[in-house]
Amino acid sequence: MPDWLSILPPLLAIVVAIWKKEVVLALALGIWMSESLIVGRTMTGVESAFVAIPESMGQGFIEMIDRLVSVFEDGGNTRVLLFCLLVGMLIELMQVSGGVTAFVKRMTQMGMADTQRRAGLLTMAIGVLVWMETSMSCLAAGMVGRPLFDRFKLSRARLAYVLDSTCAPVSVIILLNAWGGYILELLEKGEYGFEEPVNVVMSSIGFNFYAILTLGLVAYTAISGRTHGALRRVEAEESEAETPDEPSKALPDHVKGKAGHMLIPLVIMVALMVLFLMRTGSGSRSVLYSVTVATVIGVLLLIRDRVFTYREIIEHGYRGMGKLLPVVLLMLLAFAIGASCRELGTGSFVAGWVGSFLPLWLVAPLLFICAGIISFTTGTSWGTFAILIPVGMPLGAAFGLPPGFVLAAVLGGGVFGDHCSPISDTTLVASLASGCDHLEHVRTQLPYAMTAGLGTILLYMAMGLFL
Structure with a gap:
């Protein structure tokens, strides 16, 4: 089987998602094609393509089901899916108890969220401060940002952009988190001869131009209040529409919200x-x-303050989980297509294709582009790091480039591809946390990601001429 066929499944998923605006269908078709190609390359003794193609597609459909089941064999995947369901319950309880409404009211009274600008900056600040984990950062900032953005009639698409373009860049810059530990593990396993891999990781921070430019664009949007491209059009369409204030709408008459019902579980979390x-x-x-x-702490607080009965808490909890079931399904499919494409060799093909023509001053820009393509087509920045760090680090050493410079290009490219991809789990979490339609989020964020990506490529070109 030609290696270039490995790029077709993710491309099919992306094209169908954009064309039909049905992400579940797109991901399912992508997995089916990938599994059919995997089956097809192992088939022997088939004389005719008219026999091979239907047979591989039939077996590929069965393998697709097994691939979805195998997602749960990875403990990390299962934990993330359970995490999403529990977050749905926690967010619902914080909202219907009036905790989010009370917190927003207090922030407004303190003058920290009494204007559009301050609402945007507060949301961004929470995303920066909760830098330990990307999903946690998105969800914490989203819980505060949703009622604030609703109050000032700012679109959910803008909120999704602020969340997605704050949380992942912050995580890949600070690196005192799971991202840093994972990258260190990749460097240590690769045996690249670094005496102190942690120094390589730390030196990459200043060269991570994509993350820096992306955060700068978010700050510009929050401070200026201006939007551009598809996001501007969405906001213009929604400017006259009434956006429901979900927490207030769900709040029973007998309940007086307390900020502690949101703050205490959030701080503990x-x-x-x-x-x-x-x-x-x-x-x-x-x-x-x-x-x-x-x-558990949030539930105990609500029982102690007699906000809800145990049965009411269970009902609200199930309702919150139910709201996140579509996102859990999307993440399940995203994990499956990522694993299938890795077995098919999509990432290795893209890395080898781009790495076949590299002049010195284009090493970092093309590594950045290659990482972006891999992340875009597979939907995982971490998977991109695992594929491209073993390719990029020796390549950079052969050209005499600083290892931190090369590492930053790979890390930034992985996040860039995530921001552009409709099958990325971090993009899905941002859509979930903001309550924004997923494809609308991808479409409105794309011009900003491309702007930061282009600026990054130009900076890497300039740096490559002087290093």
């Missing part, structure tokens, strides 16, 4: 996230453990 991350070294474990404890 973030604090335990740090402790569990230090203890386990696993991002998926730490987020699941911390949100579980935070949910």
Whole structure:
């Protein structure tokens, strides 16, 4: 089977998602094609394509089902999916108890969220401060940002952009989190001859131009209040529409919201996230453990203050989980297509194709572009790092480039591809946390990501001429 065929499944998923605006259908078709190609390359003794194609497609459909089941064999995947369901319950309880409404009211009274600009900056600040884990950062900032953006009639698409373009760039810059531990593990396993891999990771921060430019664009949007491209058109269409204030709408007449019903579980969740991350070294474990404890604490607070009965809490909890089931399904499919494309060799083909023509001054720009393409087509920045760091680090050493410079190009490209991809799990979480339609989020964020990406490529070209 020609290697170039490995690029077709993710491309099919992306084209169908954009064309039909049905992400579930797009991902399912992508997985089916990928599994059919995997089956097809192992078939022997088939004389005619008219026999081989139907047979491989039939077997590929069965393999697609097995691939979806195998997602749960990875503990990290299962923990992330459970985490999403529990977060749905926690968010619902915070909203219907009036905790989010009370917190927003207090922030407004303190003058920290009494204008559009301050509402945007506060949301961005929470995303920056909760830097330990990308999903946690998105969800924490989203819980605060949703009622604020609704109050000032700012679109959910703008909120999704602020969340997505703050949380992942911050995580890949600070690196005192699961991202940093994962990257260090990749560098240590690769045996590239670094005496102190941690120094390489730290030196990459200043060269991570994509993350820096992306955060700058978010700050510009929050401070100026201006939007551009598809996001501007969406905001113009929604400017006259009434956006429901979900927490207030769901608040029973007898309930007086307390900010503590949101703040206490949220602070506990973030604090335990740090402790569990230090203890386990696993991002998926730490987020699941911390949100579980935070949910239990939140339930106990509501029972203590007689906000809801136990039965009402269960009903609200199920309702919150139900709201996130579509996102859980999308993440399940995203995990499956990522694993299938890795087995098919999509990432290796893209890396080898781009790496076949590299003059010195184009090493970093093309590594950035290659990482972006891999991340875009597979929907995973971490998978991109695993594919491209073993390719990029020796390549950079052969050209005499600083390892931190090369590493930054790979890391930034992975995040860039995530921001552009409709099948990325981080993009899905941002859509979930903001309550924005997923494809609308991808479409409105794309011009900003492309702007930061183009600026990054130009900076890497300029740096390559002088290093």
